Amino acid sequence: MISGVDTGEILGERYRVLQGLGKGRWGMTYLAEEIPVSKDRYVIQVFTFPIPSPEQKSDLQHQITQEAELLKNLDHPQIARFRDWFISETADYWVLYWVSDYVSGQSLRLLQQGRWVQQRGFEKREIVQLLSQLLPVLHYLHYHGVIHRNLSPNHILIRQQDSLPVLVDLGGIQQIIANQLNLNQPRSVVMVGQVGYAPPEQLQKGIIFTYSDLYALAAVLLVLLTGQPPEVLLNRETGNWEWQQFTRFTPKLQGIFTKMLAKRPGDRFQNAYDVMQMLQDQPTPPPPPRRGEQGEGKGEKSQKEGEKSPTARSSASLSPRQNSKSLKRSGMRLLTVLSQSVLVLGFVLAAGAVGWWVGDYWLTHQIASDSDVLTDWDDVPVVTPEPLEENWTPENLSFPLTDDPEPDPDESLPLLEQERKLGIRQRRLNLTIDYEFFQQLVQQQFLAQYPERRGRRLSNSAEDMIWRDRWDETATQVLDQLGFLSGEARRGLGSYRRRDRERWETEVQRLDLSPRVLYELTDRAFLQRFPEQKDRQFLNEPIGQVWNAIALDTLRALRSGSALQRVSLGTQENNTQLDGELNPGQGQVFLLRLEENQRLSINALTNRAVSLSLYAPNGQALLSGSDERAWSDTVRRTGLYEIVLLSRSAQPLNYRLSIKVETP
Structure with a gap:
């Protein structure tokens, strides 16, 4: 018991x-x-x-x-x-x-x-x-x-x-x-x-x-x-x-x-x-x-x-x-x-006062005003760290690393609030999210929820306790939202630039795909989790870094084959049925080689909301993000055709994609 x-x-x-x-x-x-x-x-x-x-x-x-x-x-x-x-x-x-x-x-x-x-x-x-x-x-x-x-x-x-x-x-x-x-x-x-x-x-x-x-x-x-x-x-x-x-x-x-x-x-x-x-x-x-x-x-x-x-x-x-x-x-x-030992082993001396809630400041100096939040992520220079010296030896091990810039909570704050902030920091470190970026993203989300706080700093006073609580609540929500990203994608948050997207486009093209497919899958996954960003220009805002992280994970899924399937059909009349499952915001790409004047018919069967896209080898969108689940016509070019099936459902869904090709 x-x-x-x-x-x-x-x-x-x-x-x-x-x-x-x-x-x-x-x-x-x-x-x-x-x-x-x-x-x-x-x-x-x-x-x-x-x-x-x-x-x-x-x-x-x-x-x-x-x-x-x-x-x-x-x-x-x-x-x-x-x-x-x-x-x-x-x-x-x-x-x-x-x-x-x-x-x-x-x-x-x-x-x-x-x-x-x-x-x-x-x-x-x-x-x-x-x-x-x-x-x-x-x-x-x-x-x-x-x-x-x-x-x-x-x-x-x-x-x-x-x-x-x-x-x-x-x-x-x-x-x-x-x-x-x-x-x-x-x-x-x-x-x-x-x-x-x-x-x-x-x-x-x-x-x-x-x-x-x-x-x-x-x-x-x-x-x-x-x-x-x-x-x-x-x-x-x-x-x-x-x-x-x-x-x-x-x-x-x-x-x-x-x-x-x-x-x-x-x-x-x-x-x-x-x-x-x-x-x-x-x-x-x-x-x-x-x-x-x-x-x-x-x-x-x-x-x-x-x-x-x-x-x-x-x-x-x-x-x-x-x-x-x-x-x-x-x-x-x-x-x-x-x-039997001539000399017994000594022990390591260390100062040991329990507790580490020290530091001179917290919210007053660490949370920027709204004017400091937005960064032009594509124009920020990247600093390359100097290589370690050949005979470099580490200082005392630090878990997490001691160079993490986040200060300890101010000891004047209530104990439970200090512990809550320490818990948020620990979750952030476990997720390997950069501190400076995290502050900017939380601040952006915080001001979106509480625009009346724009231009005002949070203090350690009792009057601001409710706002500190809400800021911590927003920080917890942000951590919850970022947990689905891979470790590699999270580690890059705050450092993604235009050149990264250019490199991803090159890698996608090596998979015989067009960059628009990568971005269509990324947009769907991003808006599924952040619907409030629809129709906004967010790429140079902190939340845009999350979009980039999703794009990286999407590229990895395409590269591994988990989000990309190559369909092979005969030269004569042929058809196939492809079954699968999509999570909310997830997409699947199908690559199919067709010859000029072949007739293609596709039909997506599912009981939940999906969108269907079809792209020709020349980049023409024959069907783009449509709610229609069927398409049939004669193709005018020889080459690889891209079929994109995206989930718009808040629940996992099963699908069956029927593909039929007729040769005249």
Whole structure:
């Protein structure tokens, strides 16, 4: 069962729920603030499960307390800090609330989706940098007796303020919940771990160790690099990862990933330090002691006095199927492996204040007046970027790139408004839409809806709040409208010029088509989505860039054959029937070679609105955008004839195009 929490609800007499963040396998996740109100934000995971029996209750509370204490000892800038937990009880259920710091950033999953939209994967240098940034974090976790066990692109965030990767959603508490559910359903075995990323022995038998996280990290990075999902890269029959057909590594990197992803656990790296040492070929300083310790001496003394190793103390750090002896044995194994290193791996230092709502201005300076909106897109010069220097090395990875010019929302704005603007920005970045163009297009659409705002700027004052809301609503509508474009077409928005259309015309002619066919299909698709632009001269307005983007996608459809069909008929009397489906605003072109004096008859059968055009080889329009669905006559020229069928329906339609040719 998953428990729901309402916005504004107070949890534990301390946290006010601001909004839901998502639904996971084990429960819901919420964004909350502490009361009295502060700038700090928290993520609260809510787990609901049946009330334990009296004999189970004490043990369960002990496990939860033990896990919470272990996580509270973690103090690393690249690990979401655990803060608090509490339980409420209903007549039938226990509800566990698990509170951690909120990390403002973007998950690798969303970044991955953005790259897929752009039809590209991550670069090798980015993968190496992520590997070098995350290995110290895993080593820190393992050194303190914690195994993440839940690594996937969803659980690694790129923090906005410094672009460092941060680990979230450690799986220990989830395994405790899974164990409790298994007690009530003895035939059901539930293991924590992301399918496709966690190693097979973890998912099948619940066996985890430090190499489990290393395996998952390597899987995550390969998925990012190749752009292929795990089910494509992992051969289920052999258990081997097969990525070589998608990318090539240096011999050293090839060896690192092969060993991290080895089928047999014994063939893998046993700790993150060894991976980093092989990656960098140099030792690094040791991590700091746990809080409350003065140094290695105290840790050694505790072991001599019989204290269990950190891993052995964690009820969720090892397999739920292992007994207490296995827990102790695995814990000692972890300590032994780590102690064999001459120098243990240090961790990456980073400043870490949660939140990144900084900036000196927002709407006052970023939204131009209406006089600044319109640009003559065909006359704007194109600046060619300078080539990178041969020895150029990247700065810290930034996801999205730090050169995006959009400022952060002004911190004087209400919190929910800031978050709304950040959400709009993130959607824009995911769609790879240029910021300056986006501002101009939204402003054009905004003024079209609210002409009374022409010549007036939006301020951050309370009086303008309603207009800022409407501007954001318009921005959201624009993003919705642009989502249908391909990634390539969206990336060009703001940069299309007359020379692009001239190049497209040349490419269309190579397909034996006339440019008017390209533009007829483009016009139909454009006006289907923007009917208010009919009979307007919009090409040099921001909305005209959208028309150009549609033209590019239309050219691609013609080039691929999805919007173009060549019809072949015999020299004697012949006929054919072509069936298909058109989405709203979509068109289909048919190319047919005819001889002089042949008689052509065409008939479009459909139960929805369509238009039919027919063009002769000399460019003459025998039928142009007509509502008539039939045409018959003798042709006067030999050559290729273009038949264009366009949907004018708001719903998908099926059609049957009958073509008959008679030779005298």
